[in-house]
Amino acid sequence: xxxxxxxxxxxxxxxxxxxxxxxxxxxxxxxxxxxxxxxxxxxxxxxxxxxxxxxxxxxxxxxxxxxxxxxxxxxxxxxxxxxxxxxxxxxxxxxxxxxxxxxxxxxxxxxxxxxxxxxxxxxxxxxxxxxxxxxxxxxxxxxxxxxxxxxxxxxxxxxxxxxxxxxxxxxxxxxxxxxxxxxxxxxxxxxxxxxxxxxxxxxxxxxxxxxxxxxxxxxxxxxxxxx
Numbered sequence: 001x002x003x004x005x006x007x008x009x010x011x012x013x014x015x016x017x018x019x020x021x022x023x024x025x026x027x028x029x030x031x032x033x034x035x036x037x038x039x040x041x042x043x044x045x046x047x048x049x050x051x052x053x054x055x056x057x058x059x060x061x062x063x064x065x066x067x068x069x070x071x072x073x074x075x076x077x078x079x080x081x082x083x084x085x086x087x088x089x090x091x092x093x094x095x096x097x098x099x100x101x102x103x104x105x106x107x108x109x110x111x112x113x114x115x116x117x118x119x120x121x122x123x124x125x126x127x128x129x130x131x132x133x134x135x136x137x138x139x140x141x142x143x144x145x146x147x148x149x150x151x152x153x154x155x156x157x158x159x160x161x162x163x164x165x166x167x168x169x170x171x172x173x174x175x176x177x178x179x180x181x182x183x184x185x186x187x188x189x190x191x192x193x194x195x196x197x198x199x200x201x202x203x204x205x206x207x208x209x210x211x212x213x214x215x216x217x218x219x220x221x222x223x224x225x226x227x
Contacts, residue, residue, distance in 0.1 A: 001028040003035070005227035006071065008063035010181025010205020012226075015071050022055030029053045033180050034061070036068050044078040046071075048085055052176035060125030062184015062208075062219055065090045066100045070223035088125045098222040104185070106217050108192050115144035119157075120193035124185040124217070127155040127175075130193035135159045135171040142173025156183070160190040160201075168194060169202045181205025188217040 001024065003014040012032045020037045029035055029051070037049040048068050050058040058064070069081040069092035083090045092102045109121035112129075119129040129145050131137070138159045145157045160170035172186040173179050182203035191199045191210040201208045209220040 003028075004071070004225055005032070006067040006223060007226050008067050008182070008184070008223045009203060009208060009221055011063040011183060013061075013064050013067050015067065020049070020051060022051075025051040026053070026055045033174070033177055034058065034064060036064055036071075038068075041072060043076045044072075044080060045082040045084065048083065050085060052174075054176045056176045058126060058176070060085055060088060060090075060104075060185055062090075062102060062104065062124070062186075062188065063182060063221065063223075064184075066092060066102055066184060066219075066221060067223045069102070070094070070098070070100055071225075074225070085125070090125075095220070098224045099220060100223050102184070102219045104188060104217050104219060105215055106188050106192055106212075107215060112150070114148040114150060115141055117141060117145075119145065121155075122189035122192050124188045126185055127151065127153070128186060128189035128193075129155045129157050130190050131157070131159045132194060133159050133161060135161065135169055138171040138173055138179060142179060146173060146175055156186060156189075158183075158186050158190050158193075160194060162194060162196070163202070166196070166198060167200050167202060168196060171204065182208065182221075184208060184219055184221060187221075188212075188219060192217070 182205035187201040187208040
């Protein structure tokens, strides 16, 4: 498989310009958190498929779409890139390297219960269940909530707590992946669930900045080629 290797706040993706199958992904993902398959592209737009290591497809990834946008911008020189994932689109604006700002819609649902804890569901083009609590509880709660029967297609899970008015500490369990160093859509989900309109979300892999305006989230983070 021909690919380049990228990272966004410790979240590692391979970018591949060739058709992929679940079997090829499982055989070739290595230690990456997923593979971005470039399906089509123009000067300022790119269509991708986001593959998880287990060979399943993800509906959305904030870090993955940010990497795809920077990858295209480095190729064509575009300042603004539209990233298409299925029927969804993310608009990304290039800032001073390696930073990128993205705009993504989100919605917050009614609280529920799973694995004996209360969670807030948030949709950021993919499903999230946010638990407010000690992030150290993630290894126990992540797999239990991900696979709770109420989630027909499983869910991403975050355990997060406020450090101060503008800082949130969080860990993330990604559906089909397990714990990852960071997640862009998870940053939006925890900010929305905890009611933080302008926040720095601190993951083990690094910080992401989230600003919420109505039903739109503005996410700023890095995207860097490593190989």
